[in-house]
Amino acid sequence: MGIFNLFSAEEPILGIEFGNPIRLVYGGRRKDKKIVIRNAISDVFSSDIFQGGQPLDISKIIETLKKDLKVLKVKNPKTYIAIPSLNAVVRFFNFPYMTEEELREAIKWELDRYIPFSEEDIVYDLEIIDVIEREGSKECKVMLVAVPKEIINPYLEIAKSLGLNLEVVDISIFSAVRSVVFNRKELPKGNTLYLYTHDNIAEFVVLKDSQPVFFRSTIMEEWNPHEEGVDELTKSFILEDFVRKIQESINFFFLQFPEEHIDQAIVMGSNAKNKDFVDLLEALLNVPSEVAPLSLSSDIIINAKKQDKSFLEDLTSWVVPIGLFFWGRV
Secondary structure, eight states, X not given: XXXXXXXXXXXXXXXXXXXXXXXXXXXXXXXXXXXXEEEEEEEOOOTTTEETTEESOHHHHHHHHHHHHHHHTOOSOEEEEEEOSTTOEEEEEEEEOOOHHHHHHHHXXXXXXXXXXXXXXXXXXXXXXXXXXXXXXEEEXXXXXXXXXXXXXXXXXXXXXXXXXXXEEEEHHHHHHHHHHTTOSSOOSSEEEEEEEETTEEEEEEEETTEEEEEEEEEOTTOOTTOSSOOHHHHHHHHHHHHHHHHHHHXXXXXXXXXXXXXXXXXXXXXXXXXXXXXXXXXXXXXXXXXXXXXXXXXXXEOOOGGGOGGGGGGGGGHHHHHHTTTTOO
């Protein structure tokens, strides 16, 4: 990991969300843990360059991002990136209590119990999210995240080609949740559905008592949101189909936890700006839904030029790159 620059009050950070659009936020983290945002930029790509959460033409993306880095005037920052969760495997399970180092060694020999890939074909990480006592013994509540190398390697190649000091690879929905968590004085009680949805992609996680217990993602492959010439009536039908597909994915939560329910939904991402989308989601799920975040907490300082502050008018679409700045705090 990096070392704080003792001669600077601010640790430079670049947060990149690899979606469509790709969003970049450049700023820093001060020693008092406050976040400073200095600049932000985004790029929309055609479907032959970036589609379904996956880069198809790496050279075009690198060419565009090189120009962005010049505009942002980055100075050797730590780089945190977030990638779509469509091909990620996330598992939650209990394991006999042990130190994190011991747990990592133990899980290495039991990976095939949790993920449908061999170890040499994936990149994975785990986190102890809680320690619980059960019948006189302690257990670790573990979150395991795995991504096939063929999925993650293009992002790593982009970062390497740009000469970025890559520190962290995160999953988009987790950065989105982190962004919301640090923009609220108090988290909702009960089971909360955090839904991050943009274009034809939806990712969500259910938190029970502020801890993740369920994860899923889906894509509306037959819909290209950047396609021109689609009339409003067709868009409304596609939107309804998309929301119903999200509902079907959420139903897996109730299959796994038949005695549980969802108390509220927090919706983020560019689709959250569509009132029809949020209203339909709320009606189908039969839970109160809110769009977040609508403002930034006092922990975030905007030190950008006036023309670079346009993202403030659309915060819910920028939850992922902003959330990357809070990495390590949850």
